[in-house]
Amino acid sequence: xxxxxxxxxxxxxxxxxxxxxxxxxxxxxxxxxxxxxxxxxxxxxxxxxxxxxxxxxxxxxxxxxxxxxxxxxxxxxxxxxxxxxxxxxxxxxxxxxxxxxxxxxxxxxxxxxxxxxxxxxxxxxxxxxxxxxxxxxxxxxxxxxxxxxxxxxxxxxxxxxxxxxxxxxxxxxx
Amino acid sequence: xxxxxxxxxxxxxxxxxxxxxxxxxxxxxxxxxxxxxxxxxxxxxxxxxxxxxxxxxxxxxxxxxxxxxxxxxxxxxxxxxxxxxxxxxxxxxxxxxxxxxxxxxxxxxxxxxxxxxxxxxxxxxxxxxxxxxxxxxxxxxxxxxxxxxxxxxxxxxxxxxxxxxxxxxxxxxxxxxxxxxxxxxxxxxxxxxxxxxxxxxxxxxxxxxxxxxxxxxxxxxxxxxxxxxxxxxxxxxxxxxxxxxxxxxxxxxxxxxxxxxxxxxxxxxxxxxxxxxxxxxxxxxxxxxxxxxxxxxxxxxxxxxxxxxxxxxxxxxxxxxxxxxxxxxxxxxxxxxxxxxxxxxxxxxxxxxxxxxxxxxxxxxxxxxxxxxxxxxxxxxxxxxxxxxxxxxxxxxxxxxxxxxxxxxxxxxxxxxxxxxxxxxxxxxxxxxxx
Numbered sequence: 001x002x003x004x005x006x007x008x009x010x011x012x013x014x015x016x017x018x019x020x021x022x023x024x025x026x027x028x029x030x031x032x033x034x035x036x037x038x039x040x041x042x043x044x045x046x047x048x049x050x051x052x053x054x055x056x057x058x059x060x061x062x063x064x065x066x067x068x069x070x071x072x073x074x075x076x077x078x079x080x081x082x083x084x085x086x087x088x089x090x091x092x093x094x095x096x097x098x099x100x101x102x103x104x105x106x107x108x109x110x111x112x113x114x115x116x117x118x119x120x121x122x123x124x125x126x127x128x129x130x131x132x133x134x135x136x137x138x139x140x141x142x143x144x145x146x147x148x149x150x151x152x153x154x155x156x157x158x159x160x161x162x163x164x165x166x167x168x169x170x171x172x173x174x
Numbered sequence: 175x176x177x178x179x180x181x182x183x184x185x186x187x188x189x190x191x192x193x194x195x196x197x198x199x200x201x202x203x204x205x206x207x208x209x210x211x212x213x214x215x216x217x218x219x220x221x222x223x224x225x226x227x228x229x230x231x232x233x234x235x236x237x238x239x240x241x242x243x244x245x246x247x248x249x250x251x252x253x254x255x256x257x258x259x260x261x262x263x264x265x266x267x268x269x270x271x272x273x274x275x276x277x278x279x280x281x282x283x284x285x286x287x288x289x290x291x292x293x294x295x296x297x298x299x300x301x302x303x304x305x306x307x308x309x310x311x312x313x314x315x316x317x318x319x320x321x322x323x324x325x326x327x328x329x330x331x332x333x334x335x336x337x338x339x340x341x342x343x344x345x346x347x348x349x350x351x352x353x354x355x356x357x358x359x360x361x362x363x364x365x366x367x368x369x370x371x372x373x374x375x376x377x378x379x380x381x382x383x384x385x386x387x388x389x390x391x392x393x394x395x396x397x398x399x400x401x402x403x404x405x406x407x408x409x410x411x412x413x414x415x416x417x418x419x420x421x422x423x424x425x426x427x428x429x430x431x432x433x434x435x436x437x438x439x440x441x442x443x444x445x446x447x448x449x450x451x452x453x454x455x456x457x458x459x460x461x462x463x464x465x466x467x468x469x470x471x472x473x474x475x476x477x478x479x480x481x482x483x484x485x486x487x488x489x490x491x492x493x494x495x496x497x498x499x500x501x502x503x504x505x506x507x508x509x510x511x512x513x514x515x516x517x518x519x520x521x522x523x524x525x526x527x528x529x530x531x532x533x534x535x536x537x538x539x540x541x542x543x544x545x546x547x548x549x550x551x552x553x554x555x556x557x558x559x560x561x562x563x564x565x566x567x568x569x570x571x572x573x574x575x576x577x578x579x580x581x582x583x584x585x586x587x588x589x590x591x592x593x594x595x596x597x598x599x600x601x602x603x604x605x606x607x608x609x
Contacts, residue, residue, distance in 0.1 A: 071485075071489070071490075071511075073444075106554065106572075107529070107554075108490075108511075108513070108529070109470070109513040109514050109527050109556045109557065110380055110381055110556065110557065110600075110601065111380075111381055111394075111425060111426040111439065111469050111470050111514070112467065112469055112470065112483060112485075112490055112513050112514075114380075114394070114401060114423070114425050114426070114439075114441070114469075115425075115439060115441055115446035115467040115469045116467065118423055118441035118444075118446060119441075119444050119445075119446070119467065122443060122444035123444065126444070140423075141399065141400045141401075141423065142401065142423055142441065143378075143396075144380070146355065146357075146378055146380065147353065147354070147355075148352060148353055149353060150353070151351070151352040151353050152575065153553070153574045153575045
């Protein structure tokens, strides 16, 4: 994550934190949890990022996403560090379940990118399990190249679109 | 019907070959550089009801033939002779004078909801009729289809190849911002007309395929929140989820040539493998078992082999294996990544997407991987689908920063053209010739 993105996310987070009733679409800071699904919507507070138990803290201070090189699902050193922080947070906040979304940039074919996104999400899942997060708290989904977070057709956007996002939601599902 | 046409054509060409030194014939395989000029005057209305279709029918036929790049229309304004009755004697010198080599004379009658369309094809150069002419009857709302049938018959008689105009394409209609795209399954005539949406856009849908009989579509939907395979009856629009594997994301479904089975990808535990599902019994069999990705399968037309893409070598490449699994042979060895192999209807070629050095290409190779030819190049081309006659490939193209659109190209690499649609579209899947 570069500085600009980081500060943008931080700003977005502050705006969210200042808002008592966040719009459901903003939940997850670009995550696409539940898109197209028919599950019911649960509303929860993101909280104050300075509160280490808050989702806002997870998203903004720890970082809810890791990035990948082109056509790769290997974790970078930065990615490992973010995931180590995610695992620690999840261990101390056992009431939360997570959906790990795998995404690809647009520079690949559609179905291969679904498979690639699945592999990226799986990489994150394995890392979190290895760091002591219970497997039954983790689910994965791949969106392939269907949900870019940045729309430009240039490397600066592709770099942030090749990602796995850990979307936190309340309650461990069975 | 096809067999009937073939027999008709065979008889017709035998006749022409003996009667004329140079029969009217386009050999597509030899590569046509100079399109054959043809004339198609407004069809002759044989009753009051037919008059509203007379001009429109001839325009659709002209557009179809011109779109192939193999034919060039001599515009009606240039015509000297007027066709006022279907049985009229053809004034060949008048058609030669405007340099037409083929002449299509049609007539149309409408009674109630029934439209009757007939046509005859003339070889202007040798001054004789080709074949016996054909007649089609159907509902008035299918008038475009009847123009497509005329076009297919003319195309077949002149080229000796099967036609593809009376066919439909299922695709994904796109709208909304790129970061939150709405995608609907849609179906259109091959020329971009008669668009109908099949899903409501609430769920993300990608990569449809049409059944060999054209009665069903299979695609990937996110309606449960995770990729799942849906099977839709195109007549009723009813869809059901099929091929569930607990804990897996399932996607990339394809019909077997007999329409009774699907092959598809299932992603679980970091790998993506191919499975086969018998639609009648629900029986499921695993076809690949590799720690890598195996996806985008496609059956050979005889149903014996599967081609698919896998990154088991490190990058995505094309493989061929027996349809029930087993030893997979890599067939792509050029530079770059190879994806989305699709077996041609004739069985001799495989179309694919290739990305190399920042560019994307649609290409074809023989099914043993030899004779690779790239047909297109752009910022992003992907997802080839074959016309029913194996002569034309449709695919999706996205200009840098632009919206995706559907394009078609001949397998010669010539005649690249955009399918005229007014909104963004992707993932075309060409269905069979309609009955």
